[in-house]
Amino acid sequence: MPFDRDIFYVEEGKLAEALELTQQSFDEIVDFLKDSTEENLRIKEQLHFVIQNYVTKQQPIRIFSREGTLAIAKYLDVRGNASITSLSKVLVLLEEYHTHKIDSKIRKAVYQNSSSLIYRNQRHWLSREDVVQIFRTTSLRLNQAFKEIQRTDFPMRITVDFDYYESISFFSLSGLEKLSIELSLKLRSEERRTYCKRVSEVAPPVVKFLAIAPSPEPKQIEQAVNFAKNRDKKTCQVTGAIRDKYNPRVELVGHHLYDRKSYPFLSADPDNLVTIEKGVHEDFHQWNGGTQKTCTIDDFIDYVEWRYPQKHELILILHNKQRVLRVKLTQGQRLLPES
Numbered sequence: 423m424p425f426d427r428d429i430f431y432v433e434e435g436k437l438a439e440a441l442e443l444t445q446q447s448f449d450e451i452v453d454f455l456k457d458s459t460e461e462n463l464r465i466k467e468q469l470h471f472v473i474q475n476y477v478t479k480q481q482p483i484r485i486f487s488r489e490g491t492l493a494i495a496k497y498l499d500v501r502g503n504a505s506i507t508s509l510s511k512v513l514v515l516l517e518e519y520h521t522h523k524i525d526s527k528i529r530k531a532v533y534q535n536s537s538s539l540i541y542r543n544q545r546h547w548l549s550r551e552d553v554v555q556i557f558r559t560t561s562l563r564l565n566q567a568f569k570e571i572q573r574t575d576f577p578m579r580i581t582v583d584f585d586y587y588e589s590i591s592f593f594s595l596s597g598l599e600k601l602s603i604e605l606s607l608k609l610r611s612e613e614r615r616t617y618c619k620r621v622s623e624v625a626p627p628v629v630k631f632l633a634i635a636p637s638p639e640p641k642q643i644e645q646a647v648n649f650a651k652n653r654d655k656k657t658c659q660v661t662g663a664i665r666d667k668y669n670p671r672v673e674l675v676g677h678h679l680y681d682r683k684s685y686p687f688l689s690a691d692p693d694n695l696v697t698i699e700k701g702v703h704e705d706f707h708q709w710n711g712g713t714q715k716t717c718t719i720d721d722f723i724d725y726v727e728w729r730y731p732q733k734h735e736l737i738l739i740l741h742n743k744q745r746v747l748r749v750k751l752t753q754g755q756r757l758l759p760e761s
Contacts, residue, residue, distance in 0.1 A: 425472040425485065427720070431519055432486040440515040441498065441508055452484065455497060465493050488516060524617050528624040529751060531556045534684040534716050536632050538592070543581065546629050550591040553598065556625060557605060557618055567604045576600070595626045638690035647676030650695035658699040659736055660726065673700035679719035679740075680747065693746050696722075705729070719744050 438448035452471075458464040465471065470490030473482045486494075491512050498508040535556050538549035548556070554564050571578055578584050583597035593601065599622040606619035638646075651674060657664045658674060665672040676695045680688050688694040698706075706725050707713045723740050726733055 425474075428523075430472045430485040430487050431523070432488075432491050432515065434484040434486065436515065437486060437491060437494070437512070440511050441495070442511070451494065451498070455494065463493075463497060465490055491516060520616075521620070524620050525624045528556070528617070528621055529628055530718070531558065532625050532628045532632070533751070536629065538590075539629065539632055540587070540592070541633050542587070545582075545594040545596075546626075546633055547585065547587070547592040547594050548598070548629065550593065553593050553601065556598075557601065557621060558614075559605070559618075563605075564601065567601055567608070570608070571600050571604050595629060598622065598625060632687070635687035637686050642690040643682070646690040646692050646695060650676050650692050651697050653692065654697035657697065658702065659696050659739075660698050660702050660730055660733065663699050674698070675700050675703045677703055677706070677722070679717075679722055679743065680751075681717045684716045685751075688747070688750065691750070693743060693750070696740075696743075719747055 434448065434452075435445065438445055441448065443451070452465070455463055455465045456467075467473065469487070470493055471484045471486045474485050492509070495508040495512040502508065535552040536548065538547075538552045540547050550561070550564070554561050557564065568578065568584075578597055578600060582594065583600060584591065584593050586592065602618055602622035606615045609615045609618060655664075656666065656674060658672070663669065663672045663674075665674050674697055677698050678685075678689060679694050679696060682689040685694075706722065707715075707717070709725055709729070710717050710721050719740065723737065723744065726737055726740065730736070
């Protein structure tokens with residue numbers, strides 16, 4: 423089974439760098455702690471770290487949890503005399519990872535909940551329903567936040583921060599910012615407060631990009647799928663099945679790693695397509711919860727790691743695609759043609 427990316431996310435190279443250690447020194451410390459007979463020192467696989475052994479067969483890498491990262495830092499502080507503690511260094515690293523993970527969740531929420539996006543009166547607007555989903559809250563809680571904002575010295579302004587179109591309530595980006603501040607101050611959970619606070623910074627550039635991002639025509643998507651099939655030599659990248667004159671019954675499809683509905687601006691991008699057998703395609707969507715459920719490349723990687731753990735090369739290729747596509751998601755303007 424794939425490891426939980428919400429628990430294990432600090433790669434050993436990044437951790438060694440943050441601790442200002444060579445990879446060899448870091449490995450020696452980890453091996454010592456792993457083999458320690460002292461219970462308070464020993465770090466354990468599946469609790470403090472997991473081994474990601476699919477990048478290459480010869481060089482697996484360790485992925486650490488927050489607990490594993492802190493355990494190593496505390497050990498170094500006990501035995502060292504540095505002016506800046508190892509714990510301080512890794513806390514900065516963990517905060518960076520934490521912020522990155524939250525930002526990724528916000529971007530994903532905006533991509534998946536922006537079907538209502540309109541541009542009027544020189545402002546971008548999202549429906550109340552979409553805003554509820556972006557903040558990952560409830561309609562009742564959003565309504566409460568709105569009422570509390572209206573009792574302040576800087577209330578929501580009609581036609582500026584909120585408005586009604588065809589009897590549906592919409593919020594502009596300035597309204598989104600006010601909701602972000604209100605929820606970040608009033609929610610009980612620290613994690614939820616942090617998430618809502620980051621919405622005001624992360625969501626606007628994504629919304630603005632989506633407003634101008636091209637929506638490919640069906641013909642363009644079909645051309646991209648055909649290009650991907652030819653690029654992949656009409657071979658299923660998972661099973662290796664080939665469609666040719668000797669195997670005419672093999673059905674191949676172009677699978678969108680980021681689904682077409684939630685990420686339409688990637689639907690004609692060959693980097694977002696992988697050629698697989700129809701049966702594998704159906705099996706993946708069933709595993710993921712059905713064809714109507716949104717999916718990302720992270721879901722497909724998890725599926726391949728679970729169902730086809732021996733496909734080391736494919737998983738490596740998918741991770742490379744993941745990096746490319748994340749750049750396109752976080753810096754969406756690169757998808758647009760140069761003027």
